[in-house]
Amino acid sequence: MNAILDGFRDFFQAIREINQKYKTPRIKTTRMITISLLMLRIYLIAMLILLLYTFISTVVRQIIP
């Protein structure tokens, strides 16, 4: 049990170290990059909402025919 907990602890420690290492983006943030990343965020959020909507509506349709 302890070995499993240690394994998880090491894993999360590694993730913390990676987050620390890449905390600051190395690329110079130009206007083009800011706009591109913003549009990408909006696109991904919209697609995620559509995926969830389809999933939930499919499940609801199966439960309440």
Place this chain on the structure above:
Amino acid sequence: MNAVSRLYYANRRVVKFLRLLAMIAGPGILVMVADNDAGGITTYTATGAKYGYALIWFLVLLGPIAYFVQEMTVRLGAVTKRGHAEAIFDAFGSFWGWFSIFDLTLTDWLTLVSEFIGMTAALGIFGIPHWITTVIVILLMAIMVIQGRYWTWEKIALAFCIINLIYIPAAFLVHPNWSEVIRVGWLPHFPGGLNGTLFFFLMANVGTTIAPWMVFFQQSAVVDKNLKEKDIPWSQLDTGIGAFFTVVVAIFCIVVTAAVLKGVNIQSAAEAAVGLMPYSRYAGTFMAIGLFDAGFLGAICISLSSSWAVGEVFGWAHSLNNKVREAPWFYAVYFVMLLSAGIVVLIPGAPLVTITLFVQVAATTLLPAALVFLILLLNNEELMGKQKNNRFQNAVNFTIVIGLILLSTGYSLTTLFPNWLH
């Protein structure tokens, strides 16, 4: 001087060129041929059965598109000496880095399941039980990676690429009307007008030509092969040859089904292979062998693209030149992906159709992210130096990326809401 020496002396430049190409070629041909994976073959057979030869011109157009996207990964890998995942972490920070890793691992695993579906269905035609196919595939893939040399792995994988050409003799066996193939296939047109069904087929073909795993795989392979900036022209040639073969295979695959099964509603390539059997036993057999090989090639590349990416980010040893004991986590990720995907196919009543559908949605939805990062990185002078995209490359690549984003979004929407275009 004997005849052989004289021949060598007369053609020494050609021999030197071919020798260099044989040394450097690999990642480009592999990624492009593996692009015609089980899902890809299913799309081509369905396209041939539905529209005959009419969409061959569209596949010809997809060749250069695939080349221009993949060529960017060559330059990025050779210049930065980093895989795509690590490059995203470094350039855009940990949020986008984790997003990319999650995106890649999810789509890779789902695609890997679809490769196993294709492989088990292909060998199932010959009466081989699914579990035996799964065990054989896992063993073969284990033998390929644990020998501890990238070069050997690559050459074995390239041998499997040659089997992918089996659709060429299969096409000759079904005796298509070649003048019709040229007359109908090479003239750009939309059969029956640009309606919802045709749009869905066009987008499905685009979706099989460019996938997020390809971007990650080729960049990591370029790094693992230790290709340098001076090797970029050779790697570009390697990618160009691969793009040529991927289109050739796709065209011949369409010719096979268009000649025999036009008008038949094909749901999978295995179904097409069975449908071909009464007409030509050899053509049907070749189709089944080709499907198995396509799934196998896809599986060997996809499973590696994830383990390379995770290894890069976690800082583990992550080269095929490492033995298992030198890079245990790299191989652990590889085998966990492989085994879990193989097991899913063996679960009785597993929702394989839903998984196949979800693979298409996930891959095409997440493709824009991979392409946006790629084009931003290739425009960074500090990172790329003189290998930065020039005006021509930017004009071509921006057009391709915007086009692909629109088409892949349309494809996702069509899959999620099948009636929106009807």
